[in-house]
Amino acid sequence: MSVNVRIPTILRTYTDGKSEVAAEGANLGEVIADLEKNHTGIAARVLDDQGKLRRFVNVYVNDDDVRFEQGLETATPDGAGVSIIPAVAGG
Numbered sequence: 861m862s863v864n865v866r867i868p869t870i871l872r873t874y875t876d877g878k879s880e881v882a883a884e885g886a887n888l889g890e891v892i893a894d895l896e897k898n899h900t901g902i903a904a905r906v907l908d909d910q911g912k913l914r915r916f917v918n919v920y921v922n923d924d925d926v927r928f929e930q931g932l933e934t935a936t937p938d939g940a941g942v943s944i945i946p947a948v949a950g951g
Contacts (some may be wrong), residue, residue: 861886861938863921865895868946874902883942888921889932896913906944916947 865883867875875881883900885891900949908914911934919926920943926934936942 861940862934863891863938863940863942865891866916866933866941866943868944871905871944874899874905875938885936887930887936888926888934888942891936892932892934918945918947919943920945926943 861884863883863885865881867879867881869879872878881895883891883894883898885894892903892906895906906914906917906919912928913919920941921929921934921936922940924934926932
């Protein structure tokens with residue numbers, strides 16, 4: 861399945877400055893693997909050493925937070941939008 865991935869400013873060094881890139885995969889894990897294949901280094905910023913989503917990175921498939929869905933197994937239907945959003949703290 862082909863999806864459109866929105867890339868936050870901090871990760872655009874991996875995508876040659878592009879704010880959106882296409883990726884392939886039936887689920888989020890496959891999409892991240894495809895991103896890594898085409899934009900080396902990006903997966904390490906999204907996944908931790910155990911291959912799980914980093915604690916302070918939020919990922920949405922369409923409008924659904926994958927932490928409340930199936931995580932990396934969340935389906936990514938053809939044409940879906942995937943958003944990677946680093947958490948912001950403040951006070």
